[in-house]
Amino acid sequence: MKQVIVARADVGMGEGKLAAQVAHASLTAYEHATEQAKREWKQGGQKKVVVKGSSERELHELQEAAKAQGLPTGLVRDAGHTQLEPGTVTALAIGPAGDDAVDRITADLPLY
Template sequence: MSMSIFKKAMNHFSSHFSAYFAVAAASLATGYYLGQILPSASKKEQVQNILKQCKQKVESEIGTDFKDDDEEELDSDDESYEIESLTLNDVPGEVRMALVIRQDLGMQKGKTAAQCAHAALACFRMIACDPNRKSFNPTMVQRWLRCGQAKITLKCRDERAMDELYAMAIALGVNACVIHDAGRTQIAAGSATVLGLGPAPKAVLDQITGELKLY
């Protein structure tokens, strides 16, 4: 009975992720069935064995370890320069975060989204999480949160253009972080992918990114 469920699920789904979830469902159904007929001492072991066998079968048939390419993004590194941005608290208006994406790398959308997430989190950690850091600025963080955590994605030509933007940010007192990819998917290791800026007043960010086009 369990094998017919397994075969039906595998035939129904074409992609490896769908196959994985189908196998998991079949395994749970089998585990429930065994739970009704086996002595309690052996239930857990039997279910674990079936789950293991099903996963091994799928791996052998579709040749995957079920890891998505962008899971490798967890190994991305960042280059940040901590500065004191307290003087920017006197600048009125909306507070934003800017994420500047290199265009010459040809990153796919999923890759770009993952890199932007790294940059946003790195900027937030710099300014909001550790009172001992020079970049800590809770006032600016609260202004940003009240503005709906505004973020804008922009694009720049290449690494040289990104370096210039990075230098401008530091000169204006805006915390900045450059994300470097680990190089396990799509692009070379160490490539600078996204520049994160802020959170900082929009009026100040516009002096850095005002000429950039939206991503």
């Protein structure tokens, strides 16, 4: 079981902003997971991998692919209080779900 968080590399987030957006995405996707997936993921150490996304469009396409496979997702739009314009899509989490299921969608993305 794992979760992959795709963070946009094209919007120029600082390190702290990036960390916050990844955390928001992770929690949102977790909240959409089944109770069984939540339990298995927690028991397995809550594995997370952060990868780079190149655009808002890419995050939307990945989310659609994940949803088509029945995987939980969490897409984050920034509130715009600090570095980014309100509504900027910053991150997408996929999972927790089986490694193979998540990898089918995210395996080609570079690590952050």
